[in-house]
Amino acid sequence: MQDVLEALDRHEEFLILGHEDPDGDCLGSQLALSSFLRRQGKRCHLISKGPFRRPEIMEWASEFTDKLPRPDRLDEGSTALVLLDCSSLDRTGLDLSPYGSFPLIVIDHHASGEGGGNYRYVDSQSPSTTLLIQDIIESSPLEMSGEEADFIFFGFCTDTDYFRHIELIHEGVFLKIHRLMKRGISPTDFHRRIYAGQSLTSRKHLGKILERTESHFGGRLLFTWELKEDFTDYDETQRDSNTLYKQLQSVKGALVVILAKESRPGELSVSFRSSCDINVGEIARSYGGGGHPKASGSTFAGTVDEFRQEILRKFAPIMETYQGD
Numbered sequence: 451m452q453d454v455l456e457a458l459d460r461h462e463e464f465l466i467l468g469h470e471d472p473d474g475d476c477l478g479s480q481l482a483l484s485s486f487l488r489r490q491g492k493r494c495h496l497i498s499k500g501p502f503r504r505p506e507i508m509e510w511a512s513e514f515t516d517k518l519p520r521p522d523r524l525d526e527g528s529t530a531l532v533l534l535d536c537s538s539l540d541r542t543g544l545d546l547s548p549y550g551s552f553p554l555i556v557i558d559h560h561a562s563g564e565g566g567g568n569y570r571y572v573d574s575q576s577p578s579t580t581l582l583i584q585d586i587i588e589s590s591p592l593e594m595s596g597e598e599a600d601f602i603f604f605g606f607c608t609d610t611d612y613f614r615h616i617e618l619i620h621e622g623v624f625l626k627i628h629r630l631m632k633r634g635i636s637p638t639d640f641h642r643r644i645y646a647g648q649s650l651t652s653r654k655h656l657g658k659i660l661e662r663t664e665s666h667f668g669g670r671l672l673f674t675w676e677l678k679e680d681f682t683d684y685d686e687t688q689r690d691s692n693t694l695y696k697q698l699q700s701v702k703g704a705l706v707v708i709l710a711k712e713s714r715p716g717e718l719s720v721s722f723r724s725s726c727d728i729n730v731g732e733i734a735r736s737y738g739g740g741g742h743p744k745a746s747g748s749t750f751a752g753t754v755d756e757f758r759q760e761i762l763r764k765f766a767p768i769m770e771t772y773q774g775d
């Protein structure tokens with residue numbers, strides 16, 4: 451971390467970048483770091499390609515731009531690029547080739563093989579990138595501001611789904627949260643801020659999709675779907691699939707949850723969730739998609755009935771031989 455601190459210290463102007471389709475951890479890191487640097491009189495450009503489609507981050511969209519400052523207007527000796535919550539400039543979705551002569555600082559918690567950057571603070575054991583920003587701020591004599599604590603905690607909540615995904619490898623995490631609480635953050639208020647504010651229509655929509663869920667292989671596979679016509683009186687951008695998966699994955703005996711959404715007539719966007727060691731990343735890849743062993747997605751050309759037939763055929767041998775509980 452020391453060389454990152456020195457690089458931040460040495461430069462006066464920063465392009466603060468994150469991945470496209472940003473989440474709370476990405477934006478929280480960008481906002482916390484730029485606040486900390488600006489308090490030292492440094493200049494920061496908050497840059498994001500967007501889209502800002504997650505409801506909990508929309509309030510910050512106006513702080514960001516996808517217009518890059520002209521490279522010839524930037525001073526070569528005192529300007530640096532900072533890339534947060536990813537390790538490769540491709541992930542920004544922006545053309546940064548004209549900025550190749552500026553040093554690149556990478557701060558990230560992903561364990562991918564990408565190793566870009568002149569200065570790196572990458573720790574795959576941190577539950578969020580914002581907690582790495584916390585390390586940076588805490589190693590400075592400048593006290594963390596309440597607003598920075600807020601952004602840091604927000605990113606942590608996003609990436610751990612509010613404390614749900616914390617393991618022993620995330621050592622010291624509760625001490626860090628304790629220090630954020632001393633800066634004024636309230637986990638109770640945050641919970642309300644993140645999870646309240648849903649429309650009644652969105653809850654009714656969830657009810658409808660839950661209602662039609664089918665149980666297959668003795669309840670080990672749950673399957674449901676959303677059609678275009680489900681969105682006539684409900685705005686598609688307000689979908690809350692996370693809550694849907696959470697509800698279905700909490701069903702006793704359910705190992706795999708599958709959601710098919712009609713993206714246009716004759717084409718489905720399908721998502722797989724696994725609560726066991728059945729690798730749904732591989733399943734999605736067999737349809738040309740991708741993802742993680744426990745969460746993945748793909749597209750499928752066909753109707754819901756065709757897709758149902760297809761996945762039941764695909765999962766039959768897997769479910770027959772699966773030995774777990």
Ligand SMILES: [Mn+2]
Binds near residue numbers: 475476578609
């Ligand atoms: Mn993250």
